[in-house]
Amino acid sequence: MLVLPVAFIPLLGYAVLATRSASTDPERGLPRWTMSGRLLGDGFWIALAVILIAAPFALALGPLAALIDQAHLWRVNDAALSRLYGYIAAGFILALPWGIVMLLLMPHATAHFAMTGLPCYLFDFPAALRGVARDFTTWNVAAAAIVTAWALGLACVGLVCIGVAPGIFYAILVSAHASAALNHADTRG
Numbered sequence: 001m002l003v004l005p006v007a008f009i010p011l012l013g014y015a016v017l018a019t020r021s022a023s024t025d026p027e028r029g030l031p032r033w034t035m036s037g038r039l040l041g042d043g044f045w046i047a048l049a050v051i052l053i054a055a056p057f058a059l060a061l062g063p064l065a066a067l068i069d070q071a072h073l074w075r076v077n078d079a080a081l082s083r084l085y086g087y088i089a090a091g092f093i094l095a096l097p098w099g100i101v102m103l104l105l106m107p108h109a110t111a112h113f114a115m116t117g118l119p120c121y122l123f124d125f126p127a128a129l130r131g132v133a134r135d136f137t138t139w140n141v142a143a144a145a146i147v148t149a150w151a152l153g154l155a156c157v158g159l160v161c162i163g164v165a166p167g168i169f170y171a172i173l174v175s176a177h178a179s180a181a182l183n184h185a186d187t188r189g
Contacts, residue, residue: 008043009044009047010035010039010040010043011168011169011172012042012046013039013042013043014039015043015046015172015173015175015176016042016043016110016114016176018031018173018176018177018180019110019111019114019176019177020114020115020180021180022177022180022181023111023114023115023180026177026180030173042113042114045119045122046110048122049106049109049122049123050102050106052123053102053105053106054098057094057097057098060090061091061094064094065083065086065089065090066086068085068086068090069082069083073085099147103143103147104128104129104132105125105129106128107128107139107142107175107182108127108132108179109121109122109123109125110122110176110179111179111180112124114179114180131182135182138181141178141181142178142179142181142182145175145178146175146178148174149170149171149173149175149178152167153167153168153169153171153174154167154171155167156170
């Protein structure tokens with residue numbers, strides 16, 4: 001569990017490699033996993049973009065949890081448990097807008113970053129939104145695939161007892177392939 005946050009950087013780098021591979025040759029399958037500087041660099045940039053997008057929601061978590069706790073929605077005598085319930089409720093409330101923002105920004109940004117290797121594409125949020133507007137149908141299908149993959153990946157924890165790591169790995173690979181489809185749509189028009 002201690003190395004899990006650090007292990008996500010190479011995993012995210014591999015997702016970029018999978019996006020690049022699916023963009024150039026969708027029939028080839030998954031690329032080989034080889035640790036490299038580019039894999040770590042790509043993973044670092046993706047992690048930084050995700051942290052930047054998640055930061056406003058993370059900053060809003062505490063104040064929203066305090067508001068929910070002050071509303072006394074639960075009849076709990078234990079103050080610590082009441083605060084915990086406030087954080088859980090705030091997390092669920094913020095999860096939807098955070099997920100929508102991630103779906104609007106990251107697939108196009110990741111596809112462009114994977115093909116160019118330029119980190120500036122990860123932070124060009126107006127261009128990502130223009131990409132969604134340009135080919136909404138392809139983005140919608142890709143977003144549906146990404147959401148379904150993450151739901152199935154996270155369900156692996158409780159339903160299938162496979163574990164969180166294989167479920168997240170599956171979801172990230174499906175997300176990479178869906179992002180590659182957006183790159184094909186961008187090059188068409």
